[in-house]
Amino acid sequence: MGTQGCRFGVVVFPGSNCEQDVISALRHLGLEASYVWHQDTDLSGYDALVLPGGFSYGDYLRCGAVARFSPVMEEVVRFAGAGRPVIGICNGFQVLTEARLLPGALIRNRRLKFICAPVPLRVEKSVCTWLDLPEGTVLTLPINHNEGNYTCDDHTLAELVEGGQVVLRYCLPDGTRPPGGCAPNGSLDDIAGICNAAGNVFGLMPHPERAVDGISGCTDGAGFFSAVVASAREVVGR
């Protein structure tokens, strides 16, 4: 698989801590990837951006609320506005909601405890250009967060559902969802990942980068990133 035509930038905020995992996952898949310091404002060398997990600025305020003001973010907004792919994983998802690139917010987990565990996720039919896995595919990916409880108002939820912006939902191992919901963190409508209306900005709480090289027994993240690459190429090719 050639790596030409899709250069990933992985944005590093002070307090990010999954950037090296994302870089190593991308490189493991034979992709070109490099770090982007949060004070850099030139994103012209990249075809796709990843905002990784961690605790940007300690997340002492609302998660991602400070990182959103980093110099790089103005460029990230422009980058996204140009229809180019931006993905936010965990803290990166939180930053994207704070930056208003994605609607809603991620609040404390329902039981107020940090959760680190592999969970089953269902791929929904969505407009997300990042992920072209068939609807109903069940992936097992680790989640690792204290504030992953997705919430938004009823109107926004209706828009997300109707616009095909819900990309991933927490589910049972067989792909079904019980009536009361099954999100381990209490997420509204079991939402684990959403995209913007255009489909090029995607935020998700699970960590696909931790499930690429199979070190901890799971490789469902590899399929995830392969799908990402395919669609990123398409965007770049347009």
Place this chain on the structure above:
Amino acid sequence: MTNDTHIPAPVSDDVKTLSAELAEPLAAELGLSPKEYEGVVATQGRLPSLTELYVYSLMWSEHCSYKHSKKQLRAFSSTGKHVLQGPGENAGVISVGDGWAVAFKMESHNHPSAIEPFQGAATGVGGIVRDIFTMGARPVAILDSLRFGTLDKPRQRYLFDGSVAGIGAYGNCLGVPTVGGEVYFDAAYEGNCLINAMAIGLMREEELTRAVGSGPGNHVVLIGSSTGRDGIGGASVLASQEFDEAAEDKRPAVQVGDPFEEKLLIEVCLELLKAGKLVALGDLGAAGLTSSASEMASRGGVGIDIDVRKIPQREDGMQPFEIMVSESQERMLAVVAPEDLDEVARRCARWGVACSPIGRITDTGRFVVRDSDLPAGLDIVADMPAEMLASSAPEYDPAMSRPSWLDELHEHPLDFVYATAAGGNSGGDDGGVGDGGVDDATDGAGAPFNAALRALLTSPNICSRAWIWRQYDHQVQNNTVVLPGADAAVLRIGDTGRGEVGTRGIAASTDCNGRYCYLDPWTGAQIALAEGMRNLACVGAEPAAITDCLNFGNPEKPEVFYCFSQAVEGLASACRHFGIPVISGNVSFYNESFGNAIYPTPTVGIVGIIEDIAKVATSSFKQAGDTIILVGETLDELGGSEYLCVTHGLVAGRPPSLDLKLEGDVQAAVREAVRAGLLESAHDCSEGGLAIALAECCVQGGIGAAVVLDDGLPQVSSLFAESQSRIVVSVADAGVEPFIDLLVAHAVPYSVIGETGGDRLVVEGALNMPLERMRALYEDTLEDLVTRR
């Protein structure tokens, strides 16, 4: 060891000394004995100043000087083929092959955590992680060894819940995975919980850095947080005294952690070290700048001259002594050559980390503290010989006496246990446990020990720890090969996303059964090492070195000191037997409340080497039809067992015996078999005995087992004795013969006890329980206990 050339006799005349009338009572208040105070005056050659008295009181506190334990600790051997750095630095370092080196250390943060569990545990993690990256190593793993009182007490639930949350909050934010550890609950820890945190770091061998000050004229630079009044007297007030009613008033002496600042410090310090911009690096831990600066000077045989007014302060009006003894967290002390200062400042600014030149290295051998707010010529507030301060603390030879309780415990009759256990050997009986056997109709007939198994599966000392480690990020850095809940954590060696990632690994475990140590400190300490090594053998790792965290009561009590001395000698002799060096460690005394000491708890943190991470074993049964073999031999040993405690509320007898030769042989055979890929699973037999080991293999694998025990022992002992040197393995058909050949070659006793398969654990004539039932009991207990209202 003193070096006379470093003790210039003339002392600055400018220092404003205290009067004897003021100094003596203050010395006593700061915890210095009259004799130690005399030593201060003699070392100084005059009366001390206020700042000097504070500095001495900290440096000569038990926490910093090990004055009660030094002599005993010399029994430990710290040399070996893997050792690159032994004790005396911030952490020990071993070589793990292919040019990689691993730094590790374990340290206690017991006293702060007993007062404020969240911050106490969090800053415990912060402190030990600083010790690791100070050595030039990237922190790659955290393990925690915890002890609390029983969870039926609301305060104990608060301490447990808070400590776990604090460890998680700090480690998760740092991006360092918490991969393992252990926890026990016993009334003995009710007044003094134990929070022992171990950190492991990885570096290339050539990156090893030491906190040795050198180069007179070089800058002394403080990097990181500003200095406040938090944690003043932490080492002397909290860690070197017993607790009493006034403990709550000591809350201000607990520091508050800022893991974000520490994350930045990790990145900026490793970057500066890699760029070769630091001559030396040390962290500010217990006793803050005082300890860090004087140790750096004394190790390098140089002097250090600091101006407290150049230190960024969090609050106004701080006195020089307050600045010097503050234990504000997330601060590092670096020595920087003048030509590199701008570059260091620039890189710190890029990370948003404060960087303040606060003084210089000198050639005087003296630790000089100035206050530039004072008029020139009168600005020296302390002037002390660095070497004497750091290494000439008094050394004691505390009195010892063998506790009378040992004989009483050893002679406690246990015969009644067999009688009650055997008394109802018919289907449905509760095997001595009083829940009436209501579940036995569903759990299966002909299973007289089902109730005992249920009681053990729901014992807080045995049940699943998933509730704890789900709160810890145990995967960040993407090198966690074996997840928490296994016998030992396994990490891939590699610099994820930055450099090389290979196929080698390390394994780590922390171990200590305090109950065994209470019943027999010598044997208990040896078992702590043996179990740690055995846990490593189960995953296929070769033990390389240990760190230890020795938690005891008040060393000035002869009975406590006897136990300490026995534990150290037992551990040291076992280490010598196995050729395992002790490369770092920590002593925590005064773990007493209202005169009651904790169980002697010499926790062992062990690290081993794995040649190929593709060839590790885990504890869960893998598929039906495998042969189950018990490696080693069960003896009639119920003393000190969890069974005895859970079913009879009794802690008595002798702990299990330990045959070091047999232990080594069992480990060698299993390790060899794991490395040869002969085993499907391997699991250490520990608390709860063979019955619990089997139940865990079943629950974790989701596969049942049919077992027949034919060891000639009373059934209760076959099932629940905690005999050492035993490992339960499962072997696929093709592996059985070569594995048995291997056992025979190592002259290791073994028995083929059954086969995996089905959805129940059946031990003929003893146990019969569905997997799902065991799983629910095992996995739900801890959360139920903590969230109980």
